Amino acid sequence: MADGSGFSHQLVASHRFPEVLITNLNRDVAVYALGIGACGRDAVDEDELKYVYHENGQKSIQVLPTFSALFSVGIMMKGLDIPGLDYDPRLLLHGQQYIELYQPFPSSASLVNKSSLAGLHDKGKAAIAEIETKTYEKGSGKLLCMGRSTAFLRGAGGFSKSSQPYSYSTYPKDQIGAIEIPKSLPSAVFQDLTQPSQALLYRLSGDYNPLHSDPNIATVAGFSRPILHGLCTLGFAVRAVIKSICRGDANAVKNILGRFLLHVYPGETLITEMWLQGSRVFYQTKVKERNRAVLAGYVDLRHIPSAL
Numbered sequence: 001m002a003d004g005s006g007f008s009h010q011l012v013a014s015h016r017f018p019e020v021l022i023t024n025l026n027r028d029v030a031v032y033a034l035g036i037g038a039c040g041r042d043a044v045d046e047d048e049l050k051y052v053y054h055e056n057g058q059k060s061i062q063v064l065p066t067f068s069a070l071f072s073v074g075i076m077m078k079g080l081d082i083p084g085l086d087y088d089p090r091l092l093l094h095g096q097q098y099i100e101l102y103q104p105f106p107s108s109a110s111l112v113n114k115s116s117l118a119g120l121h122d123k124g125k126a127a128i129a130e131i132e133t134k135t136y137e138k139g140s141g142k143l144l145c146m147g148r149s150t151a152f153l154r155g156a157g158g159f160s161k162s163s164q165p166y167s168y169s170t171y172p173k174d175q176i177g178a179i180e181i182p183k184s185l186p187s188a189v190f191q192d193l194t195q196p197s198q199a200l201l202y203r204l205s206g207d208y209n210p211l212h213s214d215p216n217i218a219t220v221a222g223f224s225r226p227i228l229h230g231l232c233t234l235g236f237a238v239r240a241v242i243k244s245i246c247r248g249d250a251n252a253v254k255n256i257l258g259r260f261l262l263h264v265y266p267g268e269t270l271i272t273e274m275w276l277q278g279s280r281v282f283y284q285t286k287v288k289e290r291n292r293a294v295l296a297g298y299v300d301l302r303h304i305p306s307a308l
Contacts, residue, residue, distance in 0.1 A: 017075050017115040017131075021138065026058040026107045028205065032067050035202035036235025037192055047248035048239075063105035064242075065253045066235045069097050071113045072133045072149040073207045073231070080117065080129060087127070087156035090210055091221050094230035095128065096150035099256040102143055110138040118148060119169030127156035130169060179259055179296045181284050186273040190240035191288070194228060196267040202232040228264040233295050237285045240272035245281050247305040254279075255300035262287075262294040270294075279304060 022028075033039075033051035043049075054060035077089045112135070119130030131149045136142060148171065160166040195201070199212040207229055210217040218226045238256060246252040264270070269288035274281050279302075285295040 017081075017117075020071070020074070020113040020115075022071075022111040022113065025063070025105075025109060025111070026061060029063045029067055029105070029107050030058065030061060032070065032205045032235075033064055035198075035205050036064070036066065036232055036239060037194065037198075038064070038239065040192070040195070047243055051250075059108040061107050062250060063107050064235065064239070065099065065101050065105075065250055065256060066231070066238045067105065068099055068101070068135060068145045068147050069149070069231050069234065070206055071135055071147060072115055072131045075115055075131060075133075076129070076149065076151050077207070077209060082117070082120075084159050085120075085127065085153075085156055087153040090217055091154040092209065092211075093152040093154070094149065094260055095152050096148075096260065097231060097234055097256070097258045098148040100146045101254060101256075102145060104251050105144060106137070111144070112136045112138050119150075119171055121167045121169070122157050122160040122165040124157045124165070125155065127153045127159070129153055129156075130171060132170075179257070179282070179298065181296055182275040182277070182282055184275065187276040187281075188244035188274045190244045190272045190274070192236055192240065192270050192272070194232075194236070194264065194266055194268055194270060198232065198266040199226055199228050200266075202229050207231070223263060225265060228266050228268075230258075230260040230263075230295075233260070233264050233270065233285065234258040234297075236270050237272050237283055237295055237297075238299060240270075240285075241274055241281050241283060241299045244272075245274055245276055245299075245305070246301065249305060252301050252303055252305065253299055254302045256297070257299075258295055258297040260295055262292050264294050276304075 030052045038048040038051045039045050050062045113133050115133040118132040121128040129151050133147045135144045211221055212226050212229050242250050270285050271288050272285045274283045281299045284293055286293050
């Protein structure tokens with residue numbers, strides 16, 4: 001079904017991006033861990049040192065589950081390469097991130113990422129794109145994880161020619177509905193301080209959008225100064241869940257959903273509140289200095305740590 005603009009559900013559903021091969025992971029995963037605050041308060045933190053160092057060498061370090069959220073960043077920054085859909089990738093904002101983890105990441109493996117366009121919506125002055133990325137271990141072909149990224153593309157809307165704005169999505173309904181944060185007292189609360197240089201460190205993991213480093217671009221986008229990457233804030237929040245609820249066991253994490261509500265400025269303090277309900281941890285992250293919620297979502301666990 002087309003809307004007269006050349007867009008059709010078949011066109012969107014069949015759109016594929018070039019496969020991406022990733023090698024030499026052990027350095028990348030360590031830089032990523034530092035970028036989301038691991039060992040930021042204690043260089044020998046017994047729960048987090050394993051993400052950046054191992055006595056048997058870097059090939060033995062563990063991989064944080066949110067590392068997989070990086071795999072679609074390059075696609076969004078380079079452009080979706082869809083005729084009629086134009087936007088400035090420097091002004092792109094991340095709206096939501098969903099991750100399914102099927103088995104732990106081997107830090108010494110080579111990975112193959114296969115991405116497709118899972119949804120596209122015309123919102124008038126902007127568009128919303130949904131990208132699905134599946135990650136396989138090269139050689140064995142084992143599916144390691146699947147991620148779905150939702151991006152807000154400023155200036156890309158208005159491509160529908162019919163009275164009904166174009167909208168198509170393959171997202172399950174439970175990933176697009178409202179997130180109900182419990183009203184009860186949280187099961188745990190974790191406070192963490194981002195550094196003024198946090199965005200400059202995080203960008204070394206591959207997200208070089210100047211919105212997070214260039215004051216002039218930040219001003220054009222409507223911010224007083226460069227903002228922290230949304231995926232960096234997500235990394236801080238999931239680290240809080242792993243440390244507070246999972247007792248440092250990152251392999252307990254099964255699924256992750258994060259919805260970005262507001263920007264964070266590097267140097268601000270993040271407070272993550274968590275509610276354990278069955279095998280699901282609902283969480284909400286606030287900026288202490290402004291008392292504003294910036295992120296909300298849930299983390300599904302494979303098992304509940306016995307110490308809880």
